[in-house]
Amino acid sequence: MKRGLWDREIIALLLLLAMLPMVLAWLAYGGLDAAGRLAFTLITSGLWHLVFMLARAQPPSFAGAVTAIAVAMLAPADLTLWQLVLGISFGSVMAELVFGGWGRNVLNPATVTLAFLGFGFPTAPWHDFALPVAWAAIPALAIGALYGVMSWRLILGALAVLGVALAAHLPVTAALPSTAIVFALLVTDPVASAHTRAGSWLNGALFAALVTLFATQWHSAAPAQIAVSAALLTSLAAPLLDEAAIAFWLSRRRKRHG
Amino acid sequence: MRFSPLSSGLILPPSGAAPAQTTATENLTAEAALTPAPNEELRVDLLVAEDAKVAQGQPVLRLRSAPDIVLVAPMAGRVARVDLRPGRRLSQVVFFQDDHCNRHAFDTKSPALPALLQASGLWRSICSRPFGRMPRATESPAAIFVMGIDTTPDAPPPWAAIAGREDDFSRGLAALTAFPAKLFLCEPAHQPSPIQPPATFTRLPIRPIHPQGLAGWQIHRHFPATPSAPVWEIHAEDVADIGGLLATGYLPATRLVSLSGDALRAPAMMHCQKGADLRGLGQSLLRPGPHEVLSGSILTGLPAHWLGVHDRQATFPTLRATTKPPHWFAAALERAARHAPIIPSAALDQSLGGAVPAAALIRALATADTEGFTRLGGLSLLAEDVALADYATGARPRLATQLRAILHKIAAEEDAL
Known part of the structure; x- marks a missing residue:
């Protein structure tokens, strides 16, 4: 029996490939400091994968690198190494590895890490991003959608709502660069986002709507904080959106076939 | 004609030349067998003795649970071996070809269509969903899907299988209208049926991309099967066989089968008997070297000696020489972990x-x-x-x-x- 290539590790590698433009742009602007952070998060995340491999015979996944990249790019600045280790450990272990590894988790481990760091150490300032890094989110999303590892429906759903917000002159412009990066790194994760067709549209739309809401009402928040909070809430709502989409699909089917 | 815009599928990497491009030849193998489908349990009574001569189409086995349903000899020949497992469960009945035997004639005048299908062994070519079994003797379908399309990689095109037998196909379709069921004819959107089906048939143009040409997804979309309302699937070639039987009283002797796989020098299409010997079919085409013989496509095929009941494909993939064993650590992870x-x-x-x-x-x-x-x-x-x-x-x-x-x-x- 021959087999195709859409298994877990290939999808994780394609996600890494999709993130490459953003990561390279970020490293180019962040310099040694950024490279050091990335190395540190990669090692911490890798260590936990190693622990679970040895203790639970759970095969490690390249998805750990995806998590590490997202945390390195988005985590608040001025955190001590110990704080960063605590955050990554909480996110990787509690949101991913205890469920049985990537693919069995409910929330994106990077989202949980960032929420943990954001809520746990509220005085640490969030990063601002150089604009070219945010622009690099466009090829990232394009590569992901082209290979089918990110949902194009989710992307279009978010774009549609953001488009409406911009057309209505809501003050979302300042949050856009961080939103684009968070969207590409966290929200489009195929495991933690909605997986039905209608659910994907709603998932994208909900994220953009939450970003718009926070940008207009939450005045003290940094752009990255707004985007990460929206990503967390969207991720929590994804199973609900899927359930709603499946219920709608079933009701249409019942109407058609009795 | 338009197909549903929601229908999607995957384009598979081509495995060389397509069998559909070749011209079908006739190739009756020296041996053939009656076998159960995978996971099918048939408890049978023998109607002929071992070593007896049988005509093509002659009833050979009768189901114990439903004596009206018989299994017939796929070719004229001699019953070489009867293998039954405990409980008189069919394992296989092997036939040797013998040209001196003739064909079995059926009385097509008096019996109703279900009775004729059961008596001629054509009942077995129907697949009833849910569960994919041969229909029970008293079963009445809620819908019948005639499959004029098969998108499985390297499958023989159904229209090629009935080429020259359009009248039989038309007669078979008309006969199916005797069932009080909703009737569907699935056909490729770009290549509609060569004949106009009776008005009671709903024609379903289908985008020719796998898996859209599988009956399951069409039934799922157009008429979901339930235990109380079973849905039958029947291949266009089997419908033509029904038409042929009704016209002549004789069971058509062959089925169009495609041969593919990288162990073959070239793909081919052959008209062979049902239950044909797969090695006999591939013999003249095989490259030297180790290979597998699968009844069915590369996606679903199982290692087999004989062509399966519902199979129209034989696949001959090369057996790769065993490479060195995986690293002990990777092997340990592979065994210990959940996948x-x-x-x-x-x-x-x-x-x-x-x-x-x-x-x-x-x-x-x-x-x-x-x-x-x-x-x-x-x-x-x-x-x-x-x-x-x-x-x-x-x-x-x-x-x-x-x-x-x-x-x-x-x-x-x-x-x-």
Whole structure:
């Protein structure tokens, strides 16, 4: 029996490939400091994968690198190494590895890490991003959608709502660069986002709507904080959106076939 | 004609030249056999003795549970060997070719169509869903899907199988209208049926991309099967066989089969008897070297000696020389761990035809959630319908195995009622 290539590790590698433009742009602007952070998060995340491999015979996944990249790019600045280790450990272990590894988790481990760091150490300032890094989110999303590892429906759903917000002159412009990066790194994760067709549209739309809401009402928040909070809430709502989409699909089917 | 815009599928990497490009030749193998379908239990009574001479189409076995349903000799010849397992369960009946025997004539005047199909062995060519069994003797279908399309890689095109027998096909379609069922004719959107079917047939133009040309996904979309309203699937060539039987009283002797696989020098299409000897079919085409012989496509085929009941493909893949064993650590992880889960992706969605919430169906299969599986319309499906998703995702345990297990469980519950 021959087999195709859409298994877990290939999808994780394609996600890494999709993130490459953003990561390279970020490293180019962040310099040694950024490279050091990335190395540190990669090692911490890798260590936990190693622990679970040895203790639970759970095969490690390249998805750990995806998590590490997202945390390195988005985590608040001025955190001590110990704080960063605590955050990554909480996110990787509690949101991913205890469920049985990537693919069995409910929330994106990077989202949980960032929420943990954001809520746990509220005085640490969030990063601002150089604009070219945010622009690099466009090829990232394009590569992901082209290979089918990110949902194009989710992307279009978010774009549609953001488009409406911009057309209505809501003050979302300042949050856009961080939103684009968070969207590409966290929200489009195929495991933690909605997986039905209608659910994907709603998932994208909900994220953009939450970003718009926070940008207009939450005045003290940094752009990255707004985007990460929206990503967390969207991720929590994804199973609900899927359930709603499946219920709608079933009701249409019942109407058609009795 | 238009097909549903929601119908999607995967384009598979080509495995060399397509058998459909070749001209079909006639090749009756020296041996043939009657065998049960995989996972099918047939408790039978013998109607002929071992070593007896039989005519082509002569009844050879009778089902103990339904004496009206018989299995017939695929070719004129001698009964070489009868293998039954305990409980008179059919294992195989092997025939040797003998040109001195003739063909068995059926009385097509008096009996009603179901009785004629049961007496001529054509009943076996019908696949009833849910559960993919041969229909019970008294079963009445809620719908019948005539498959004029097969998108399985390297499958023989149904229109090629009935080329020259259009009248038989037309007669067979007309005969099917005797069933009080909703009738569907599935055909490629770009290549409609060569004949106009009776007005009671709903024509379904289908986008020729795998898995859209599988009956399961069409039944799932247009007329979901339930235990109380079974849906039958029948191949266009078998419909032409019904027409041929009605016209002449003789059972058509051959079936169009495609041969493919990288162990062959060239792909081919052959008219051979049902249950043909697969080695006999491939003999003149095989390259030297180790290879496997599969009855069925590269996606669903099982190692076999004889052509399966519902199979129209024989695949001959090369056996790769065993490479060095994997590293001990990787091997240990492979054995100890739960296998990596399937990640929802566009490839998964499309390999299930875009017809069902893919991840929800996979989850219902993995957790053996019979209620969820039934609600999502899984009863219309058979293992072959998820074979493409198995291929695409490399899922372990295989989705086809999981689907077979859950159907078995539901069938056991239904039969207990």
